[in-house]
Amino acid sequence: MNNLEILEKAIGYDFKDKKLLIQALTHPSVCEKVDSRDFLGDYQRLEFLGDAVLQLVLSHKLYLMFPEFPEGRLTVTRTELVKRKTLAKLGKDLNLGSFLVLGHGAEKSGGRIRDSIISDAFEAIIGAIFLDGGYRAVKKCILSLFDKLIHESANSSSEVNPKGALQEILQAESQVPPEYSIVNIHGPEHDRTFECVVKHMGIELGRGSGKRKKEAETQAALVALQNIRKSKKL
Structure with missing residues (x-):
């Protein structure tokens, strides 16, 4: 069994x-280091596609x-x-870092264990499965890989914390926290x-608005989360 077969079995x-998996x-x-005539391409376009496929499959499941x-x-x-943190965790569970094809700089800087690279590659694999096998195949893989996490969401007794979720997303990109203010x-x-x-x-x-200041802040955080996912700016 070669390396690709090991990864395919895990997925x-x-x-x-x-070639799509590679x-x-x-x-x-x-x-930067290969002959363009032989280069299959990097994962960036597949990552773009995989992100959209993940959104669709998980949105449908949660609905x-x-x-x-x-x-x-x-x-x-x-x-x-x-x-990112969740996708990187799933990627590490698949030992994805050991299968990555990295340039010298990324290799030297610890790319095989970097959350940003592993999460990007995870999304790219989802995009590759969609192109190779279609929606039914990728849906089956996604629901299998996310099964435990989805059921943890279903069985969780604690309320989702929109303000905490927003702060975590923003601070993955910047140490500056969000600011809330009552404007009316x-x-x-x-x-x-x-x-x-x-x-x-x-x-x-x-x-957002509410009968109490905290309720208004929570609603504003919910709207912000929706806008972030739609715009993909952060």
């Missing part, structure tokens, strides 16, 4: 076109699994499943509604 999918494992740093969840709660749960108060004193804006480094991420 639970046998590629018809092995491409999904190839870091962009490699392209069916949690009929009582409103849109915001579904968004937060999905965000937890597809964040509507209604009579006995029945007020607070409007909150959450910003990061001066950029507005979302707005």
